[in-house]
Amino acid sequence: MRAPLELLNAHFDGERLSDQEARRLSAWVKETPENSRAVVELGMVHELTDSILSVPRLLDKLALTSDPALKRSIGASLDWVETRAETPNPAQRPARTWTAPLAVSGMLLAASLLVAVTALVWTSAGPGISDNESVLAVATAEPDAAALQPATAPVVATVLDSFDAMWDGPRVLTRGTTLLRGETINLTDGLLSVTTADGSDVVVQAPARLSFTESASIDLRSGRLTARIGDGDDQLVVTTPTARVIDLGTEFAVGVGESGETSVEVYEGEVELASLVGEEPGEPPVSRTLRAGRSGYVDADGRLRWTIETLPHTRGYVRPDEIADLREAKRGSRQAREQVCFYELQRIEGLLGFQGFDIPSAGGERCMAFAEPALRSDRDLRFERDLSVGCMSSSGSLRVEHTSPVFLTLDTSPESSLARAGLLTERGMVGRSDTELWLAWRTSASSPRRLGAYAGLSLMFGEDRRFNEPLFVGLIDSTDQLGVVANVGSRSIDRPIGVGASQVGTAPHLWVMRMVFGERSDKVSVWYDVAPGRLIEATPDAEVLNATLMFDRLRVGVGNDGGPWLLDDIVLATNPQAIVEANRLLDGE
Template identity: 30%
Template sequence: MCSKTHVYRRVGIMSESEFPKPGEFASFEELLCDYDAGDLTEENAERLRGIIRGSAELRKRFVEHQLISVALSNAIGSLESLSGGSDDAPLPAGSAGQQSPLLAVDIAAENERTKASISRPGRNAWHRMMLAAAASLFLIVGARWLYLEVTSASESQPENLGILDDEPTARGLAILSNSVGAQWAGEKTPLIGEALTRGKFALTEGLAQLEFFCGATVVLDGPTEFELLSPMHARVLSGRLRAEVPPAARGFTIDLPDGRVIDLGTEFGVEVDQGNTNIQVFDGKLEYLPESGPKRLLTAGEAVANSPGGGARDDSLTPNKFVDVASLSARAQERDKANYEAWQDYLYGGVSKHASLVALYAFDSLSDQHRRLVCDATSISGMPASELDGAIVGAQQGPGRWTHKSALQFKHPGDRVRLVVPGKFSSLTFCCWARIDSLDRQYNSLFLTDGYNQGEPHWQLLKSGQIYFSVRPTEPGQTGPRDHKSISPVFWNTKMSGKWVHLATTYDVETREVVHYVNGDELSRETIPAEMLVAETRIGAASIGNWAQPTQTDDEFAIRNLNGSIDELAVFSEALPAELIMEMYRNGRP
């Protein structure tokens, strides 16, 4: 260990905790000593560079060594001048002669100034010598400060960024991006857009498309049992699949009961049936590594069959047996069209004629040229339904639940739909289809009356992922009971971002209950205290997807816009039974 390192310890620049344990960085320290002494050979110089490149910790130590070497050498030179030492003593080769460009310190010039100040006689010589010593100490402290600043900055932007302590995280290896008639074994059914985690899955029937995080796309044809192992690795236990692997995902691997296939940029099919394996290459090439027998390179147009005890043999190509992405997409569009048409029959043939319907917006006749949200009820208490048409402000037309349907996107703070619903009611039901991208605000509007006056309801979502419903019992400024805030348990999280969800809330005056529903299922139910019950409700001027009030005398307004889309919204003048809400969900689900 070179002597300068021990000087660092003595002056307190390097603490015991910072100093490497004996033998831990011996090679590095030996090379550093040779570097300081100017004895570093070209071979050892390359060796030192390699060590520094390979260790972030040693890079920090090298920076510290360089900074402290410059400052310490300057301090030693100044003290030697004060004590009559040689004015021409050379600086250490590694510290000053080879100093890092990180420090713009001209030590030679500083030595010359120090010599000149000492050589001039005068009664203030000792005063000048003390100033020189203080300046040298300042350089040492300054070098240490600069080291801390540099290492702090480098640590704030590490070369290999990991997960930060306060950074939100999620889990998953692949996305379920499409399906047709998919039925899954087990209690939990994966949803379109959901990230699937490591583990086994069983598709009992239908088709399902998985997009792995590496970029590979796999179409499963049920019944198929498979296991996700990593973003680049899966296992087929039984069933059939077709994989499309782009260049970015080369090396994508699928394990089989009798071996594995490794993609080399291809499109291929795999089938496992009672221990028999069939592999077919439709494009590109792959490696097949059977458990017994030599590795085989399969190219486009080749197929291999492998059976227990029979070994691998060439087989005929049957591409139509394996469903590809394009075929699955075409089937999904046909299914969506059929579901969309069935929903239209249900909505316009039944819901729009419901006796207690107050307002119905199907979001099915949107036009950027006519900024109007059409009310789709046949009539409202003898009044033309067009009187309840909404005015679209800011919100833009976007994709709805099906390819053939539209919705309204609410993205900016001012986006909303303005409408007026006249009349007085008692019980109420609000329901809608919503796609929530994120809950950015403390309050995220679904349907809010303007001023929130006596008898007026507010229906919105909290940032925490809860449904929030209330009806005001008194006029603003009047004394009396506070409104009852019915808040559901948390139902939404970031995993549901971008997915369509059916929301409903019933306000029942007779039973004094508020019930929240999500996707047809009851989420929560609670009783309203008698003193907070509002028997007569009204709506009046209101907004979908935002809140028009309160506004100030200037142009400020509360920001409660929904970050997402709404597709179909209905208001009823009764608390609909759970069976009807489930029926509306099942007929409208995408």
């Protein structure tokens, strides 16, 4: 059985104590003040010389923990390191009024805090966490407020990380920088991740101008931020030129436009959105409660819009849980880079859906607007090479063979992106009048000499092509032409695009389709192999003016005796610019 000092040394050396050892050591620390002092003294021996080097590790832990007490302890340690690292101007240096023993005592106290927090960080990843924490909780006294008080205004937040950040101001805001109460932050480019003294995580997106008036109060003059609230008692309040946002235990985002208008998105919990003026002169301000999945707006005149809108998705802003992926992507992690790419894809304005055929999940992950299961077929699904060479490195393409078609069912639930965009009819089908939808996808023929009787993508409202297929795009059945086929009642309307089967080859081809849904008929326009940058100005390769479209799924299939075709990167959007931006991102531009 090891003696208490042996256990303590092992603890500071990073060894994981057993539950029984941790309890014995905890009891020993509580016995006498001398034992508690031994924890501090041994901690200094082990860690004091490494205090500066431990700051990056503390920041990594600070970015991941949600424990507000641990955040405050780490923040206090960082404050001590920063204030001791600053060398004041000799002409302004105050006369020393303390004696050497008192100075050593103060350093010992602050160092013990850093030691304890560092040890807590590295002993909280597995079994025995509560016992190891109790050892340190007894040994670490509450630091003297005067010893930790900065020379200037109180510290209200700490910078966790920055990504391509540029700012206009007297101080460089790097990782570990403490932010003072009332200090203006003018971020001109990039991204800044901050944690407040109350344990809230805040992400600021440039361009932005703001200040932390208190640890739980932010004055946002312009720009965008997201906040995830810690477990403290204080509510976080964000004030803008036209509104006041009060958290009610939540994660939310606030954006301030060029004219001062304020938009709010709620991802979890609730917030109260209040205008700063009444509806009419002399009337009191008004407010609304916004719940998760909803957004609110106050115009430039300070008037609250009473219509609460449903969010198309929950990644309109960079959220705190993305910071770890951004950091790992910066360090070269392929998986993190792919996740960051998917977040960026979701933030494209007007993008509603995506299916990139993620191979590890068989198309079930990193997709949008498709119901579960993401892919359906009578045979096992097979995937091959990716038809785009951008950031989605684990995605591939779907291999479609003549023996069995594959169905991709759209998510048409009331909370789906298609429903939120107003595209669904009363029957829950895509095709509501006075709306439009853009659809893009890539194809490649594995065997150009065996293209099959037909090969392509269908819009469907059932499983049977004879009765439930209002539109087909691809190699037209029993012809040697690529084109569009609209099935209207008992007749079919064929529109070739001027590309024969002999021109298909094995190279990937990009298809783009625009559907405009009208009261009596629908219009379909199709582009083939158009450069994304020219999509908006390019003339369609084929058009159908009198189509009747209504669908809730996609079908991809190949006719008899055809070789395999590959399908990739299905994108659904409300506008052509979203199609352009998505394809550029997927191509790595």
